[in-house]
Amino acid sequence: MEKEAMEGHVNVMLPQENLRSDLPNGGIVLGHDKEISTLQEEISALRSRQRHLNRRRREALGKLIDLKGSIRVFCRVRPSISTSNIKIKSPVTVEQENIAVRAVGIKKDSSVDRVFDQESTQDDVFHEVKPILRSALDGHNVCILAFGQTGTGKTYTMEGTSDNLGAVPRAIQELFSHAAQDTSSTYSFSISMLEVYMGSLRDLLAPRQQPLFRSIEGNTTCNLSILATTSGSVQVEGLTDVAVPDLKKANQWYCRGRRSRSTSGTNVNNVSSRSHCLTRITIRRCGGVTEQVSKLWLVDLGGSERLLKTGASGLTMDEGKAINLSLSALGDVIAALRRKRSHVPYRNSKLTQILSDSLGDGSKVVMVVHISPSKDDVGETICSLGFAKRARLIESSRELSEVR
């Protein structure tokens, strides 16, 4: 019974044979009232036990995630996209948790919490990401970030394709499926999506579609502002937040937001994302008298890029510079958290400002660093692995007077 209660299912078997022997037409006689009231008491005791076990499960999960580190770093290697039949040996070799990069004059070994090799599937990645969703349902702010050089598969991991759904649609599905199974709490969800583009914010779910940033150079009319509340939580003023009563509605809104993203062709990716795309699921959990609100951020970061290599010029080059600057601000925040600095420079970019209540203490982060298997990308691969290393060294128990 305990195991069943922990999994959120309590099945109480009524002694139907006994009842039926007295009742040929299937009705209930008064003589059984006592039995019924005993069973009702038993059900209510089991419900209370279930709530208690759920609370303990939440505490245990929180401790487990803290032990593993408040930030978990995975690395995914994109499959080779060479069209040639000649098999070229990749400078990148991987094992379960280790990545070795070998090239002329380069010998670099890195370790992360889990490596996904070129053959890994969307299922494999989601399997590792899934436990942290429980933390979001339990009231923690959670952030799942896809980081990496342009063209290494960040959008593939987060959005996926219609045949191979990525982490965002799978996470949305998982939230609804958990909510349907948990009989001890009720949940409601809402979704927001925004794009951080050249230091400005654009609401991807605005009722009247705002003009694409890319189509109007220097346009900042879509700029939203970020407010920090006295309780330390962060609000994006005026950002559309749509209540999603079911999975179908959630997917419809997510697809709508995806279609509004700014993309452009570069030498290395012909549908390169020119911005950071942030999907926020707000979770309201009501268990008994208390309501808890938490945020799940699913972030497809713009690709870090070497501007010469991507062949970018004009607007595309400016976009690349802006992406690199905000990624460097994200790196600085992570480094400050790691060093337990009293000042964490969240304010240095819009990206880090928005995420400030979901990157610091008490929140849980999964970062999937994407790398290319190609010899031509060794320089970028080393940089991305350096970023992963810095992120991985964050300690979970720290006391910070964070500046947001």
Ligand SMILES: Nc1ncnc2c1ncn2[C@@H]1O[C@H](COP(=O)(O)OP(=O)(O)OP(=O)(O)O)[C@@H](O)[C@H]1O
């Ligand atoms: N694991 C994978 N399996 C199959 N195809 C992949 C995988 N990863 C990436 N791809 C393919 O590689 C190409 C580039 O991937 P994607 O657009 O996701 O890169 P990105 O890192 O988001 O790039 P950018 O930063 O420029 O937006 C796409 O055609 C994508 O479908």
